[in-house]
Amino acid sequence: MLDHTDQRILEELSKNSRITMKELGEKVHLTGQAAASRVAKLEDQGVIEGYTIKVNQEKLGYSIHAFITVITQSMNHQPYLTFVKTQQEIIHNYKISGDGCYLLECKFPSNERLDQFLTELNKHANYKLSIVINK
Structure with missing residues (x-):
């Protein structure tokens, strides 16, 4: 079970995983060394599995953001x-319950490119397409 300080550390790291241990310690009222130990x-406990970056897909030329509910045509x-x-366009492939089998x-x-992707996808499964209009 995490204490309040551990929860604050996770909150601060979620906002900025590049923060220095000294800065993190100041935010959670610990020394930099104590924050680093925490x-x-x-x-070590596996609570923090890794660190990542957030990429602006639009600035990379990917202006269409879509969620696709996938309904497989067979049990295989x-x-x-x-x-x-x-497929490089897929950010996440979630196995789900409910209306479909997967959510892309x-x-x-x-x-x-979206049309090409859907044509290929339709060889393996049926789908329902939702386009993100605004975040």
């Missing part, structure tokens, strides 16, 4: 899963 402990999902592994979060540079 972070190391959280990493392997052809679909193999297809998914080869994707980014596309153009409607033409």
Whole structure:
């Protein structure tokens, strides 16, 4: 169970994982060394699994953000899963319950590329497309 200080550390690291241990310590009322020890402990316990960056997809030329509910056509999902592994536009592939079998979060540079993707996807599964209008 995490105490209040550990929760604050996670909150601060979630905002900025590049923060120095000294700055982190100041924010959670610890020394830099004590903050570093707490972070190391959280990493050892598997609470912190890694650090990442947030990329602005629009600035990379991917202006279309889509969620695609996927309904597989058979109980054998392997052809679909193999297809998914080869597609660079997929941000996340979630296995879900409810209306579909999977939920894809994707980014596309153009409607033409989206159409190509959906044509290929339709060889493996049916789908329902939702386009993000605004965040």
